[in-house]
Amino acid sequence: DTAVSQTPKYLVTQMGNDKSIKCEQNLGHDTMYWYKQDSKKFLKIMFSYNNKELIINETVPNRFSPKSPDKAHLNLHINSLELGDSAVYFCASSPPWTGSNVLYEQYFGPGTRLTVT
Amino acid sequence: ELKVEQNPLFLSMQEGKNYTIYCNYSTTSDRLYWYRQDPGKSLESLFVLLSNGAVKQEGRLMASLDTKARLSTLHITAAVHDLSATYFCAVAYNFNKFYFGSGTKLNVKP
Known part of the structure; x- marks a missing residue:
């Protein structure tokens, strides 16, 4: 299926840990x-x-570091996790800009x- | 920073009634989007509005854009329970910087 996919869907971890979330899109977006x-x-x-x-x-703590190995992937690495990082993280993609x-x-x-936790 | 304000934040309505959600934004923008989010789910694109006076309709939902007033509306006609969800407007700036409103949680009661 063509889509934007993320892994994992759920992530439970303790304060201070480092974790990564992966995102892949096969829509050919830039x-x-x-x-x-x-x-x-x-x-x-x-x-x-x-x-x-x-x-x-944006004004994001530098504990958050994105990495894009290629156009189809954008991963998010988070160091030294804090309670306030608890949230839902969405990846998104959009096509090449061709005009207004x-x-x-x-x-x-x-x-x-x-x-x- | 561009600010996007939605109101109301919560809306409880009876089936069959009409209502409007408002989205105000602070700075001239390229485009205005409306999304729907069901609990625990991702965002689903409903409408993209590009120009002043643009109006789009899909089923019981109609979105409009007034760029001079920096206002978009999402009008719900004869609401049904299946429309219960959270609705977000978003404004695009410099073509790929998206700012979202706080969302309007709509509950349509049978």
Whole structure:
């Protein structure tokens, strides 16, 4: 199936640990994103990569490090996990930008629910 | 930073009623999106609005955009229980920077 996929779907870990979340898209898109959705459902963009290059880096602690080995993958590594990192993390992708009249939709992955205890 | 405000945050309505969700944003934007999120699920794209006066309809949902007022509305006509979900608007800035509203949790009671 063509889609944006994330692994794992659930991640429970203790404070201080380091963990990674993987994202893959087979839609042929150029741009990939990471979002954080907190317990109040608020969604905030964290990072965006275009053709493996970081183009958006919002005010995210440097414990969070994205890595894009190729256009189809964008992984998120989190060091020294804290309680406040508990959230749902969504990966998304969007097609190449071809002009202002294009709909330019984002396609979201299923999310990874991270629980830090 | 671009701010996106949605209201109401919670909406409980009876089946068959009409209601409107509002989305205000602070800075001129390229595009306005509406998404639906069911509990524990991902976001599903509903509408993308590109220009002033744009109106799109799908079933009982209709979205419109007034770029001069920096306002988008999502109108629900004759609500049914299946529409119960959280609805988000999002504004795109510099083509790929997306800012989301806080979401409107809609509960349609039979």
